[in-house]
Amino acid sequence: MKEIKNICCIGAGYVGGPTMAVIALKNPHIKVNIVDINKERIDDWNDEDLDLLPIYEPGLAEVVAQTRNKNLFFSTDVKKGIQEADMIFISVNTPTKTYGKGKGQAADLKYIELCARQIAEVATDDKIVVEKSTLPVRTAEALKSILSSTGNGVNFEILSNPEFLAEGTAIDDLMNPDRVLIGGDDTPTGQEAKDLLSGIYEAWVPKKQVLQTNVWSSELSKLTANAFLAQRISSINAMSALCEKTEADVDEIARAIGMDSRIGAKFLKSSVGFGGSCFQKDVLNLVYIAKSYGLDEVAEYWDQVIKLNDYQKRRFADNIIKNSYNTVSGKNIAFYGWAFKKETNDTRESAAIYVADHLLDEQANIVVYDPKVTAERIYADLEYLNTHSPEEIRERVKVVNDPYEAITGAHAIAVLTEWDEFINYDWEHIYKLVLKPASIFDGRNILEVGHLKKIGFSIKNIGK
Numbered sequence: 001m002k003e004i005k006n007i008c009c010i011g012a013g014y015v016g017g018p019t020m021a022v023i024a025l026k027n028p029h030i031k032v033n034i035v036d037i038n039k040e041r042i043d044d045w046n047d048e049d050l051d052l053l054p055i056y057e058p059g060l061a062e063v064v065a066q067t068r069n070k071n072l073f074f075s076t077d078v079k080k081g082i083q084e085a086d087m088i089f090i091s092v093n094t095p096t097k098t099y100g101k102g103k104g105q106a107a108d109l110k111y112i113e114l115c116a117r118q119i120a121e122v123a124t125d126d127k128i129v130v131e132k133s134t135l136p137v138r139t140a141e142a143l144k145s146i147l148s149s150t151g152n153g154v155n156f157e158i159l160s161n162p163e164f165l166a167e168g169t170a171i172d173d174l175m176n177p178d179r180v181l182i183g184g185d186d187t188p189t190g191q192e193a194k195d196l197l198s199g200i201y202e203a204w205v206p207k208k209q210v211l212q213t214n215v216w217s218s219e220l221s222k223l224t225a226n227a228f229l230a231q232r233i234s235s236i237n238a239m240s241a242l243c244e245k246t247e248a249d250v251d252e253i254a255r256a257i258g259m260d261s262r263i264g265a266k267f268l269k270s271s272v273g274f275g276g277s278c279f280q281k282d283v284l285n286l287v288y289i290a291k292s293y294g295l296d297e298v299a300e301y302w303d304q305v306i307k308l309n310d311y312q313k314r315r316f317a318d319n320i321i322k323n324s325y326n327t328v329s330g331k332n333i334a335f336y337g338w339a340f341k342k343e344t345n346d347t348r349e350s351a352a353i354y355v356a357d358h359l360l361d362e363q364a365n366i367v368v369y370d371p372k373v374t375a376e377r378i379y380a381d382l383e384y385l386n387t388h389s390p391e392e393i394r395e396r397v398k399v400v401n402d403p404y405e406a407i408t409g410a411h412a413i414a415v416l417t418e419w420d421e422f423i424n425y426d427w428e429h430i431y432k433l434v435l436k437p438a439s440i441f442d443g444r445n446i447l448e449v450g451h452l453k454k455i456g457f458s459i460k461n462i463g464k
């Protein structure tokens with residue numbers, strides 16, 4: 001069996017960066033080149049100041065410090081990266097299509113196709129091409145067709161190796177994965193490619209956790225995993241609405257059902273709604289795929305997961321309005337948190353964006369504090385929706401770097417992200433700075449209700 005000495009990863013994003021950094025750390029004999037067309041991102045990855053890496057992930061800077069410019073390199077030279085590599089990971093973005101057929105549902109595969117074309121154009125010797133991006137089932141077929149049409153005698157073996165890391169815990173998830181999934185052909189060369197990739201992971205992952213399947217199962221397992229995870233959140237969020245009508249407590253319900261080992265305790269935290277770059281995109285993609293095979297009932301089933309999530313975000317904003325004497329016009333609503341979850345600076349599809357948009361429709365003023373998200377990012381997120389003019393957004397939305405400044409003169413405080421620091425703020429001091437009656441809307445159920453009520457706050461939770 002040939003040995004893998006050089007890996008190229010196309011795409012230096014939230015997946016490519018951390019994943020390759022860990023592969024490089026655990027395989028010091030392999031040279032890992034991460035390439036990207038985004039020069040600014042590559043410059044940031046190469047920045048001497050590790051605080052300026054383009055992605056914030058606990059533990060990431062330490063891994064990069066140990067590997068960068070030893071056996072891990074970041075570059076914009078995509079061609080060279082491809083040429084030198086024995087194995088090429090494609091880890092580019094696969095967002096929801098915003099145009100044409102499948103708009104709003106299907107995954108946009110133009111970046112994947114571009115990568116395949118570039119590999120086909122540049123490669124002069126046999127390569128193993130690994131799908132790391134999350135892709136619709138049967139994408140490997142399209143990749144194969146592009147790669148094998150070069151006629152230059154180069155053989156490409158295509159593997160699917162979806163990534164299951166969650167942001168905020170990426171390094172821990174990569175170091176201790178529940179499983180690594182590798183899909184490929186059952187031909188002798190397919191098996192050899194699967195074993196070579198398994199070998200890279202087995203440098204630190206126990207062999208029994210490295211699972212090999214056929215390529216279609218691997219591609220579809222990734223969409224299935226995200227659909228099941230998103231469905232759990234929508235299920236508990238559906239119950240949260242019912243709890244609010246019946247005096248049942250959604251956290252108590254989660255604890256009660258989570259102790260049933262068939263259900264399990266994880267991923268049952270009711271919230272303002274799930275965000276992130278993956279759940280919505282991947283469930284919508286699943287809906288589109290099911291529809292395209294004529295499986296309308298299957299498509300409708302999964303579509304409800306998204307509909308319920310939209311309902312939950314809207315319900316949270318509506319609750320703020322309803323409990324503010326039915327109007328937030330001209331009122332100051334302080335947002336604690338903008339990221340889609342704690343321990344990340346990623347805001348893609350964050351519930352905060354949609355809650356803010358709904359409150360802007362009602363002419364609220366919003367003051368945002370998030371420990372990791374920049375003002376630039378927050379304005380860009382709102383402008384991307386195209387529902388309010390950039391001028392109106394800048395007039396109505398203020399972003400501050402101090403949590404106490406955010407709430408000074410606020411009519412209400414809304415917790416949108418579960419950052420730990422929010423719990424330990426000086427809430428007695430905050431009480432003095434906000435307008436009365438002092439209202440908190442905790443979209444993450446993290447604050448200590450008893451303590452806050454004693455201070456004088458009125459607090460509205462999810463599902464209580």
Ligand SMILES: NC(=O)c1ccc[n+]([C@@H]2O[C@H](COP(=O)([O-])OP(=O)(O)OC[C@H]3O[C@@H](n4cnc5c(N)ncnc54)[C@H](O)[C@@H]3O)[C@@H](O)[C@H]2O)c1
Nearest residue numbers: 011012013014015036037038091092093094111133134163
């Ligand atoms: N973010 C996550 O937590 C996560 C987890 C598991 C899987 N995924 C999947 O992994 C894939 C990548 O996600 P991400 O969050 O890392 O995306 P990202 O947007 O952070 O990074 C993708 C990078 O690919 C680069 N790129 C695009 N086309 C290119 C090309 N032709 N040549 C070179 N570079 C190119 C972009 O410039 C960008 O820097 C997606 O399919 C996503 O669904 C993401």
Ligand SMILES: O=c1ccn([C@@H]2O[C@H](COP(=O)(O)OP(=O)(O)O[C@H]3O[C@H](CO)[C@@H](O)[C@H](O)[C@H]3O)[C@@H](O)[C@H]2O)c(=O)[nH]1
Nearest residue numbers: 163164165166167233267268269271274275276278340341
């Ligand atoms: O009980 C829960 C768990 C999560 N969330 C929310 O759900 C969203 C997604 O959270 P999480 O799954 O932890 O983060 P992601 O980084 O989006 O990771 C998901 O998406 C990735 C991209 O595909 C997959 O690799 C991961 O396995 C999958 O967990 C966030 O807004 C969370 O706040 C809840 O509301 N309640």
